Amino acid sequence: MDLFLTYNSQLAIRNSQLSITGSKSETNRLLLLQALYPNLKLENTSNSDDSEVMLKALQNSQLPTPNSQLIDVHHAGTAMRFLTAYFSIQEGREVVLTGSSRMKERPIQILVDALNQLGAEITYEEKKGFPPIRIKGKKITQNKVSLSANVSSQYISALLLIAPKLEKGLELILEGEITSVPYIKMTLALLNEIGVTTSFVGNKITVCHAELVSASQLIVESDWSSASYWYSIVALSSIGTQITLSSYKKNSLQGDSALVNIYQDFGVETTFNSDNSITISKEKKHNLLPFSHNLKDSPDIAQTIAVTCFGLGIACDLTGLHTLKIKETDRLEALKIELTKLGAEISVTNDALYLKSSLTIKENISISTYQDHRMAMAFAPLALKAPIQINEAEVVSKSYPDFWEDLKKVGFSIEEI
Structure with missing residues (x-):
């Protein structure tokens, strides 16, 4: 199943609420x-x-x-x-x-x-x-x-x-x-x-x-890896965008909860609510300085962060990624191939990714997912910036079966092709 994703920029996301399945x-x-x-x-x-x-x-x-x-x-x-x-x-x-x-x-x-x-x-x-x-x-x-x-x-x-x-x-x-x-x-x-x-x-x-x-x-606490795609969507959206997700703990056991601090560099703030939900909101313009981070403790969010940086037009250096070579695919090589299609200047080593800043995103590019759920979901938020096609989109069922339906709830237009 291949999907074509677009987003109407006039429909700013406001106060959307989603329930994320357990980690x-x-x-x-x-x-x-x-x-x-x-x-x-x-x-x-x-x-x-x-x-x-x-x-x-x-x-x-x-x-x-x-x-x-x-x-x-x-x-x-x-x-x-x-x-x-x-x-x-x-x-x-x-x-x-x-x-x-x-x-x-x-x-x-x-x-x-x-x-x-x-x-x-x-x-x-x-x-x-x-x-x-x-x-x-x-x-x-x-x-x-x-x-x-x-x-x-x-x-x-x-x-x-x-x-x-x-x-x-x-x-x-x-x-x-x-x-x-x-x-x-x-x-x-x-x-x-x-x-x-x-x-x-x-x-x-x-x-x-x-x-x-x-x-x-x-x-079971909800999955922070799944939350990462919503952090990316908020980061790529206009100031004032808000999405509320449940159910999350402030003192999480999950390494990917590092998102809370990491995405502050992209203008995204997190509020922990009394009902165990979190509200993530775009509070300010993102930092234009190159982003650098060692992700050895949370490598599963590397794809999301790399795509976020590309979408915002900022450079990034991500290190500590040697385990990505033996995941569902070689995620570093896959990122290099697909981001290059979109116009990125990117290089990878056995444990790192280096992305140069770019203000241009090619439209209507077909993204291969390599039977990797995180490739599909990490690239989807770019539809906020340019129409994009995600191939073999059903692969998201590996970790987040409701992902495409949840995207529709916040205003993404998704067409099966």
Whole structure:
């Protein structure tokens, strides 16, 4: 499904209100914990494809199966990592985890090696180091392991989530610079919230064994990554634009809540309301100075920020982006290709993006999305500046299925072509 987007500049956005589904990151962590501790009850869970895939796989894991079971997570990277750890401790169950062609190109060896060091039994079905993988669930008695920490925090979180069910808990030593620390802290905070004792000192994380947990009901905060596209829309709009989103916490566990501070440079202010909603508003003209930021703790908003800067005609240097090379696509290369189509001067390295200022945006450009939900949503706000086409627009269902309908609610014209 390809979509053509336009916006009537005479229709300034005023006081729009939207409800954003629960965080995919929190939901997938809590779904795994719920599978380990069935007394947990969850509210406001994400309706994303990734979370639906995760939930279905976990539900199927409760069903009896005579032989090995094939589980296809499609494009869901989080599900692949978390389920690898989960099934490694399901005694007596054998599964083969697979995914899309792109998933088979995304590395998993660091996590597999760590689990096998602990005593798991995981082997590769095709190419070493990559899915599909065969997992024979068993009781794990080892409790100490080291892990390279500069690739993906999801490997670390996968181990931490199963740690309280290990007989002796887990002592995890992180080697090298730690990537996406907020996501690790999110995992530990959720463990703490259900009553599991943890510590994170220096490069060592400890999670204690917990046969039972104390919490029974948890409410998932709405997704800050999804909020990023609305921050971009407000930044690209006229002064006085306001959008209210629910439901968000001032002291969020999500690293992408960094949006609140980052978008002040683009003239956007955030008000936290008493009903757990936020109002984001364009209060002043954006800063014309080049924007520079290290996004190692929140790489998922890099695409949104790069497009915002291009739309505002300001230069930006974004660093700390090495994990974007192994996402749904190589996001740095994808950004370079698509922004260049629109008239940008841009260069990328293995971990950074450099965009020169430009006051011209080419119209009616067709944006390829590379089966990446964030490419589709990051580029959509540019319709405020120039008509734009988004190819394979249905890919947004991976994290934000209601995105296009929500755009219509604030005045975007969307035509299927």
